[in-house]
Every structure is written in structure tokens, then in C-alpha cells.
Amino acid sequence: MNQELRVAAYAVCVRDGRILLARWISSSDGGRHWTLPGGGLDHGEDPLDAAVREVEEETGHVAEMTALLGVDSIRRRYPRELGTFADFQGLRIIYEGRVTGGELRPEAGGSTDLAAWHDLEAVEDLERVELVDLGLKLWRERLAVGKIPADGEGSRPNG
Template structure:
């Protein structure tokens, strides 16, 4: 029996800008994406979101709210993945790309509209902005 893989993403908003990473690996190598990745066995989705954000961006976050669960079987070309996405706020750390990211930086909302984002991250950001009433 095949089952979907579980991933997490974090939307970190600071001064009306959103933190994105430039993907180092396929799929979507070179595209901008939300920080996130696979949940490890025995790990909560909350812990995975905090860990992945720190690993990819150097930023420590506290999770504020659930944005949603995204489960379209075609959202990831590697196969069926389900992502749990959270809103997060920076509580520390120093911005620097690492692990699966070639770059990490904040983009203002107008810049984000011009980017070709990986996966379904445009939809996730849109849903996040609705939650934040931006």
C-alpha cells in the first residue's frame, strides 16, 4: 500500500515581507519557495516546521497559527505529498541559507507577485495573507 509523504512549510512574515528560500535541488531547482521539508519519523509537524525553517534560513521561529493542509496529489512532481503549513514569527537567529537552500531572503508582497514560486506556494501565500488580512 502506498501512502502520501508528509511535509511542512512555514510562512514567516516580517514588516510586510515574506521569507523565501531559493531551492538548491530538484524539483524546482533555482525557484523560490517557502522554507519547509519532510517530517522525520517520530517528529511532530510543529517541530518539523521549526527545524526546517532553522535549517534552511538560520531563523528561529515560533509558530502562530495553522494556515492549512494542502493535499493535491499533483502538488509535488516527486509524488503525492501532503503539507501542513504554519504562520511563524521570527524570534531569533541570523538570516543565512543552508542545507537545501541556495539563498534565503525576505521579499515584499509586490516582489512576490513577480516570482515563479515552487509547488503550490503561491496559493499558500495567498491563503496566509487572507488570514493576516493583508
């Protein structure tokens, strides 16, 4: 089994009771789910810089990261070519972000197809990945160690 590690940085951007989300397109089934703007680090890239870059790429907004909310680790088993499987670990670094400029627009040619501001009260009704719930929980609760206990994990798609 191949071991795969992906390190990614995401931003929780809340303004006037609304959260900025990007709609992620699943490469496995084409499903669309709302997620936090963010994504994988380029080799040698600082996580904070990656979060800033990803917010702009996926939403058109320029943002600054104002706080580190937490670090989350997920582990999954995924099928790969020729009947093999990957033992995948995703390390997700989650920041609080503040939009400072730019204009809302969708990403062109990436893993997301739409960006939008959503009322915080309406988030639970969205088709979303569990990362949205995790990010909002970290943003609301400001946990001292930046990690939600394992029994608080959800069963939504991961993104």
C-alpha cells in the same frame, strides 16, 4: 506503480511587509525556485516542530509557529528507476510563523541554496513554486477550513 507519501510542514513568515523564502534546487533539472521554508517530517516528529526545525535549517532564523493556516494535498506521477513510476502524494501542513531570533544565512548542503526576505508586492515577479502562492493566500484569507478550492490551484512547479 509505487505509492509514495510525503508529509511536510512549512512556514509563512511575514514581517514588515516582507516574506521569508528559501530558494529550492530541483533534483530533477537543477532549476532554482523560491519556496516557503519547510520540508519533510522525520519519523515520529511533530509537524509543528518540523516547521520550526526547517525554518532554522533553511534560513538561519529561529521561529515560533503562531497559527495553523491549512493543510494541502497534492498528487503527482513521477518517473522512477527502471522505467517505473511513482504515484506520489504530498501532504503539506502550512503554519504562520514569527521570527524570534537567529541571523539570515543560506542552508549548507541541503535542498535550498539561498534564503532572503522579499517584499510582498514583488513575490509575483519571482521564480517560485506554487506553494508560495498557496501559503500567502491561506495567510491573507484565513479560510475557515484551511483549504483552497481545487479550481484555485496554480500551475507553478511544486516544492
